[in-house]
Amino acid sequence: MHVEMNTILDASYMGNLATVIDKELLDAGAEHVIIVDVTGNLIMERGNLHMKDISSLAVLSAANFAATAEIAKLIGEEDFTLLFHKGDRRSIHFSRFGKEYIIITLFDDNVSLGLIRLKSGRAIEELSSILYGNEGRQRWPL
Amino acid sequence: MAFIDLSRNEIQAKLVYYGTGRGGKTTNLLYIHESMSKQVCGKMVTIDTKGDRTLFFDFLPLSVGKIMDLSIRIQVYTVPGQVMYNTTRKLVLRGVDGVAFVADSLRVQRQRNIESLENLAENLQGEGLDIREIPLVLQYNKRDLIESNIPLLTIEEMQEDLNKNLGVPYFEASAVKGFGVYETLREISKRTIKNVIQKVGGQLER
Ligand SMILES: Nc1nc2c(ncn2[C@@H]2O[C@H](COP(=O)(O)OP(=O)(O)OP(=O)(O)O)[C@@H](O)[C@H]2O)c(=O)[nH]1
Ligand SMILES: [Mg+2]
Numbered sequence: 273m274h275v276e277m278n279t280i281l282d283a284s285y286m287g288n289l290a291t292v293i294d295k296e297l298l299d300a301g302a303e304h305v306i307i308v309d310v311t312g313n314l315i316m317e318r319g320n321l322h323m324k325d326i327s328s329l330a331v332l333s334a335a336n337f338a339a340t341a342e343i344a345k346l347i348g349e350e351d352f353t354l355l356f357h358k359g360d361r362r363s364i365h366f367s368r369f370g371k372e373y374i375i376i377t378l379f380d381d382n383v384s385l386g387l388i389r390l391k392s393g394r395a396i397e398e399l400s401s402i403l404y405g406n407e408g409r410q411r412w413p414l
Numbered sequence: 415m416a417f418i419d420l421s422r423n424e425i426q427a428k429l430v431y432y433g434t435g436r437g438g439k440t441t442n443l444l445y446i447h448e449s450m451s452k453q454v455c456g457k458m459v460t461i462d463t464k465g466d467r468t469l470f471f472d473f474l475p476l477s478v479g480k481i482m483d484l485s486i487r488i489q490v491y492t493v494p495g496q497v498m499y500n501t502t503r504k505l506v507l508r509g510v511d512g513v514a515f516v517a518d519s520l521r522v523q524r525q526r527n528i529e530s531l532e533n534l535a536e537n538l539q540g541e542g543l544d545i546r547e548i549p550l551v552l553q554y555n556k557r558d559l560i561e562s563n564i565p566l567l568t569i570e571e572m573q574e575d576l577n578k579n580l581g582v583p584y585f586e587a588s589a590v591k592g593f594g595v596y597e598t599l600r601e602i603s604k605r606t607i608k609n610v611i612q613k614v615g616g617q618l619e620r
Pocket of ligand 1: 433434435436437438439440441442466467468469492493494495496555556557558559587588589590591
């Protein structure tokens with residue numbers, strides 16, 4: 273996959289992304305939501321957890337996703353669009369949207385995986401229309 | 415692929431340390447991590463095997479100051495140098511904005527350095543990038559061994575092998591002793607940021 277453009281996002285645009293995440297995921301009980309791009313850039317985070325190593329989380333998530341995509345190819349799949357790791361108290365759900373972004377949702381055992389799946393599906397539809405729609409301001413500098 | 419967040423006035427660019435296995439890429443990052451202040455340097459992540467060979471990558475986030483009112487964040491990665499890890503090298507190269515190539519001065523590594531540079535060119539091409547156009551510097555590492563009786567390549571030989579066609583800046587270094595490490599990082603950071611700003615420059619005027 274070629275990822276050649278530089279992404280430039282301005283404040284109003286970030287605000288729109290934040291609104292969607294708050295409404296769909298945080299209001300449904302998710303603890304923290306992070307958007308990264310497939311190369312590991314942290315695009316934004318929302319939520320109540322204070323994570324000082326957020327850029328490590330962004331980078332490792334992107335790497336994890338990229339590595340599993342290679343595994344997918346080995347078994348004849350294009351890639352896996354979602355990943356889920358279950359912990360004792362806290363779980364993490366990753367899903368890719370578009371070719372370039374991954375939305376990462378952290379949630380505790382008060383919230384069901386089914387709900388997070390449903391809600392992140394909805395969030396992705398809305399986020400995609402912001403990031404890729406006509407009003408999206410993804411710009412191609414070259 | 416640099417990422418520019420205008421809500422926080424921040425640029426993130428991706429720098430990759432490339433080169434043959436055991437050449438000293440991880441040692442460069444460790445030195446930077448240990449000697450820079452916490453304000454500049456974030457947490458270092460390494461994914462390695464027991465025997466200290468990099469398995470996937472090392473990662474070190476740096477906040478290096480401001481240019482034109484924009485905070486500059488540089489995400490530094492190393493690749494695994496061993497030949498068999500080419501798939502992971504390609505993954506780490508995705509979205510790269512600049513490369514520091516760490517060449518091993520040990521004479522026995524002469525051919526491996528050349529092959530690793532060729533491998534870099536090939537993998538960049540896979541990303542739609544040209545090794546002659548991307549910001550790039552060379553580092554001739556392990557120069558401290560000149561005092562030992564281990565056979566080393568001369569700088570002239572390394573220039574001839576690696577830099578004849580590229581003509582990019584090069585630095586003599588010792589990642590264990592620390593000399594040349596900052597010079598390498600400073601030059602490649604400067605070139606990378608300049609390149610990113612040039613590419614997106616027109617669009618930053620709001
Ligand atoms: N004498 C000397 N030894 C060095 C220098 N830089 C690295 N080394 C040693 O060389 C070995 C390999 O260094 P690493 O930094 O792990 O090499 P690498 O390029 O990350 O290797 P891979 O992860 O396998 O690609 C280690 O034992 C280092 O201590 C140097 O400047 N001088
Ligand atoms: Mg290493």
